[in-house]
Structures are given as C-alpha cells and as structure tokens.
Amino acid sequence: MADAATSAVLHRSLHREFPRLIGGDGSYLLLEDGRRILDAAGGAAVACIGHGDARVHEAINKQLKKISYCSSLFYTTDVCEQLCQELVDSTHGAMKRAYIVNSGSEAMEAAMKLSRQFFLEKSPPEPNRTRFIARQHSYHGTTLGSLSMGGHVVRRAKFEPMLLDCISRVSRCFPSRDKPADETNEAYVSRLAEELDGEFQRVGPDTVCAFVAEPVVGAALGCVPAVPGYLKAMRSVCDKHGALLILDEVMCGMGRTGFMHAWEQEGVPPDIQTLGKCLGGGYQPIAGLLASSKVVDVFMKGSGSFAHGHTYQGHPITCAAALEVQKIIREEKLIQNAAQMGDLLSASLYSLLADHPNVGDIRGRGLFWGIEFVADKSTNSPFPSSADVAMKIGELGLTEPYRIAVYPSSGTADGVNGDHIIIAPPYNTTSAEVEKIATTVARLVKDYFSSKKF
Structure with missing residues (x-):
C-alpha cells in the first residue's frame, strides 16, 4: 500500500x-498484500487480452533489440508501417491512413487540427471553418483542446x-433518460437531427469543421449505444x-463492442476516427486516428503535410506491442x-440485477456494459454527487469477499449527479469467468445498497 502522506x-x-x-495474470491483478483481483473492467476498458501475455512481451523485447526510438521527422519503421496497414485494412476501405500517438x-487534438x-x-x-459541434455530457479527453x-x-x-470557445453542443443520444416512453426511436432520431441542423444554422453552417460523437458513450454515460439510425441521420446533417x-x-472501439469498429454495426464510417485503449491493450501507451480517403486525398492534392x-x-515499442495485440485478436478470433x-x-446481468430497486438501467454492446444506479426507480432520479x-x-469491490475491479464513474x-459502473472484461474471457463476474458484481451491488441508508 502506497502511503498517501x-x-x-x-x-x-x-x-x-x-x-x-x-x-498481472490473464484476467487477474496481483496486489502486494496478496489479494488476487478479478479485473472485470480492464482498468478503463483497456486490458482487452488480459495481463501478462508473453507474446506481447516478446514482441516488445524483439523491437528493443532493433531500435527503441524513431524521429518521425526523418524516418519510419517496419512496425509503424505494419500497424497502420493493419488498422487501415480493418476498415475494409473506409479509411486510408493512420496516425499513431500516445x-x-x-x-x-490531432483530429481537431x-x-x-x-x-x-x-x-x-474554406478558412471560415473554425468551429465544432459536440454533445452535452460527453467526454473526449483531458488536455485543454480535448x-x-x-x-x-x-x-x-x-x-x-x-x-476554447469555438465549440458548441447539442443533446446527447441517451434514450433511457431523454426519450419519452411514447416517442419512437425514429421520432427521437429525427428530433436530434433537427436539433443538430438547427445548431449548424445558429452558428453558421460554413463555420463548422465537424460534428463529434462517440458511437457508444463510455465513461461519461456508461456504455450508452446510439439508437438505430442515429449515426446515419447525423452523417446526413x-x-x-x-x-x-x-x-x-477511444473507449468503445477496436473490438470492444463485438465489432472491430463500433460504427460498423450502424454501417456509417466517419471522415476521421479516434482510437485508443484496446489498440494496445495496456501493454504500451498508444492511441491514434484514422483518416478517410476524402480527407487524405485533399492533403495529397494540397501541401501533403499535416501541420502537427x-x-x-x-513510437516503435508502442507500435510493436499494439501490432502483436491486434495480431492475437485477429488470429484467435x-x-x-x-x-x-x-x-x-x-x-446474466439482466437476470441478476434488472429488478433491483437501485438499478436504473443496464446497457451496452459486446464486452462493454454499464449499470446505472438510481435513488428512485419509479422516477429515475439519480443519487446526488455527494453520495459518491x-x-x-x-472501492468495496476490491475488498473481501468480492475481490473484483469495476470501473466507476459519476x-x-x-x-x-448520477452514478454508473462499467464492466469490460478481456476479449479472451471464458463463459465460466463471465458467470463469475456477473454473480460477483450482483452480490457487490446488492450488498452495498443493503448496507446503506441514503
């Protein structure tokens, strides 16, 4: 235990x-005090092939023996070229180039620029295009631009x-909270599309560079997928x-939702896509973006240089790690x-927790599931932020008898106000492990609320 003082x-x-x-050992984290924690969240939905995979370690060591750093101003490396080709190929022609960051x-930030x-x-x-439209209660990063x-x-x-003051926002796509019970998905999507169109008109259509959204909202809302037709409608606007x-x-992509790219389920490829956590599975700090032919072709006909x-x-070591992670994911299906x-x-989560009086919603896709907690299920009212x-x-999950890690957010x-946890185990998890995760999380949630008076 690290002494805080x-x-x-x-x-x-x-x-x-x-x-x-x-x-770390597969789906488990090993602590100094002897605890063996079932990592049901992969940190922030990062550890997509689990911990301690010797094949990734070997790929890193192999690259270290070649070259550990590359000045991208002058050089490239095989592993960077191979990783970017792997990423572009995974989009089946939708994207043309990849850009690797940390x-x-x-x-x-790179996508904005x-x-x-x-x-x-x-x-x-079109030099007047300096603005962006994003969504309320979204999360896109922690640097000042993002x-x-x-x-x-x-x-x-x-x-x-x-x-920055060049960004405005429209409503999130959050049906369990924002869509009335008597409104159809089609009407809801139409309403959100009209709102986005109205925001373009308000700020000036010729001043907007892009609309930015997560196909499945991660940390901010807790694994909320866009309703069918939403991405297509936003694309049209x-x-x-x-x-x-x-x-x-960054959080929902690279296989996390049961598709390599979350947009594939809707069949709506973007012009620019950001990638992150499950790109490298936590073995090295790595993220990136993909740019479509539409974007790349303009650069090829213009300066040919991204001013960034x-x-x-x-970085060769990060690329080597991510390349091996992606190879494992592909070859092992x-x-x-x-x-x-x-x-x-x-x-399993629905069966065990859907009827709990403090579980407001269970939602997600693939191995990316959120459980939202409410103070009053009949009104969907949240707990105040002060309740934490x-x-x-x-924190309770890390203790006996649970020994399980979930990802909490508020x-x-x-x-x-409002709370949820995210469940995001590795892609190579087993049915026995999934059942253990579900039963342990259910016991954790039930025990927590039965011991509290709000």
Whole structure:
C-alpha cells in the first residue's frame, strides 16, 4: 500500500492510499498484500487480452533489440508501417491512413487540427471553418483542446476560463433518460437531427469543421449505444452542411463492442476516427486516428503535410506491442468471442440485477456494459454527487469477499449527479469467468445498497 502522506507520486488523490500492483495474470491483478483481483473492467476498458501475455512481451523485447526510438521527422519503421496497414485494412476501405500517438486526448487534438487543416487545404479553401459541434455530457479527453470538445460538466468545471470557445453542443443520444416512453426511436432520431441542423444554422453552417460523437458513450454515460439510425441521420446533417463527421472510438472501439469498429454495426464510417485503449491493450501507451480517403486525398492534392507532430508519435515499442495485440485478436478470433461472451454477460446481468430497486438501467454492446444506479426507480432520479455511490461500490469491490475491479464513474444523469459502473472484461474471457463476474458484481451491488441508508 502506497502511503498517501509520504509518496512522491502526484496521485489522482493525495488523501487516499493506493494498493500496489506487483503483477498481472490473464484476467487477474496481483496486489502486494496478496489479494488476487478479478479485473472485470480492464482498468478503463483497456486490458482487452488480459495481463501478462508473453507474446506481447516478446514482441516488445524483439523491437528493443532493433531500435527503441524513431524521429518521425526523418524516418519510419517496419512496425509503424505494419500497424497502420493493419488498422487501415480493418476498415475494409473506409479509411486510408493512420496516425499513431500516445493517448486518446492526443488523438482528439490531432483530429481537431486535421479537420481544420482539411478545410484550408481543399479547393477552394474554406478558412471560415473554425468551429465544432459536440454533445452535452460527453467526454473526449483531458488536455485543454480535448476537454474543450467534451461536455463533461465536472471535469470541465475548474478549467472553464481556459477552454476554447469555438465549440458548441447539442443533446446527447441517451434514450433511457431523454426519450419519452411514447416517442419512437425514429421520432427521437429525427428530433436530434433537427436539433443538430438547427445548431449548424445558429452558428453558421460554413463555420463548422465537424460534428463529434462517440458511437457508444463510455465513461461519461456508461456504455450508452446510439439508437438505430442515429449515426446515419447525423452523417446526413453533416453532409448537408459540408462538415466532417468525427467519431471518437477511444473507449468503445477496436473490438470492444463485438465489432472491430463500433460504427460498423450502424454501417456509417466517419471522415476521421479516434482510437485508443484496446489498440494496445495496456501493454504500451498508444492511441491514434484514422483518416478517410476524402480527407487524405485533399492533403495529397494540397501541401501533403499535416501541420502537427509529437516527439513520440509512431513510437516503435508502442507500435510493436499494439501490432502483436491486434495480431492475437485477429488470429484467435477474439472479437467474435467478445460478441458471444457479451451476450452471456448481458443476459446474466439482466437476470441478476434488472429488478433491483437501485438499478436504473443496464446497457451496452459486446464486452462493454454499464449499470446505472438510481435513488428512485419509479422516477429515475439519480443519487446526488455527494453520495459518491459509484466510487464507493468500486472501492468495496476490491475488498473481501468480492475481490473484483469495476470501473466507476459519476455525473451520469446531468453531468454532476448520477452514478454508473462499467464492466469490460478481456476479449479472451471464458463463459465460466463471465458467470463469475456477473454473480460477483450482483452480490457487490446488492450488498452495498443493503448496507446503506441514503
């Protein structure tokens, strides 16, 4: 246990003591005090092939013996070329080039700058396009640019005076909270599309670079998929006004929803797509973006150069790790397993928790499931932020007799109040492990609420 008073680390909380990890074994985390924790969340839905895979370790070591750093201003490497080709090929022609960075926040920053430069490079250029439209209560990263793009109220609060003012927001796609019971999905989608069109008109259609959204909302709302037809409708509005569509798949992409790319289920490829967590499975810090032919062709006919760069972009070690992770996922058909095990996980969670008085909704896709908690099920009213329900459930989960890790988050209902946890086990999980996760999470939730008085 790291001593909060003496640690030299600027931890996320200076008032907590953090358990110390000493190892990982498949779906389990090993702690210094002897606890063996079932990692049912993969951290922030990251560990998609589990922990301690010797094949990835070997790929990293092999690359270390070749070259550990590449200055992308002058050189490239085999592993970067191979990884980018793997990513482009996975889109079956929808995307043309990949750009490798180190975090999802960096990927969103790059997507913002790429879309702006696209309009400067195209013929004729459109220099007035400097704005973006995103969604309320979204999360797209923690750097100032990506935080500006997001609409997560709590995470933005302390930095509002420093954030960009060229981003406006429309409603989220959150049917369990925002769609009346008597409204059809078609009417709901039409209403959201009209709202987006109205926002283009309000700010000036020729000033907007792109509309930005997560196909399945991760940390901010807890695994909320877009309703059928939503992405197609948003695409149509963007096309009407000549703007790009950016889909943020940092958390929901790279197989997490049972499809390699979350947009595949809707058949709506974006112009620019961000990637992250399950790209490298946590073995190295890596993220990236994919750019469509529409975007790349404009650059090829123009300057041929993206005015952006990072010291460690396309880092050989990170690329080697991610390439091996993607090879394992492809060769072992782990995305298909994620879809099958996801069906089992969802059925088990519904069976065990759907009737619980403090479970408001269970939603998700593949191996990406969220459980939202409510104070009153009849009114769908959330717990206040002061109750800190999700975090307390997460902390309780690490103790006996549960020994399970879930991903807690708050602000689900309105950006401040409301709680959910995310369940996101590795793609190579088994049916026995899924049943254990579901029964343990159910016991954890029931025990927590039975011991509390709010």
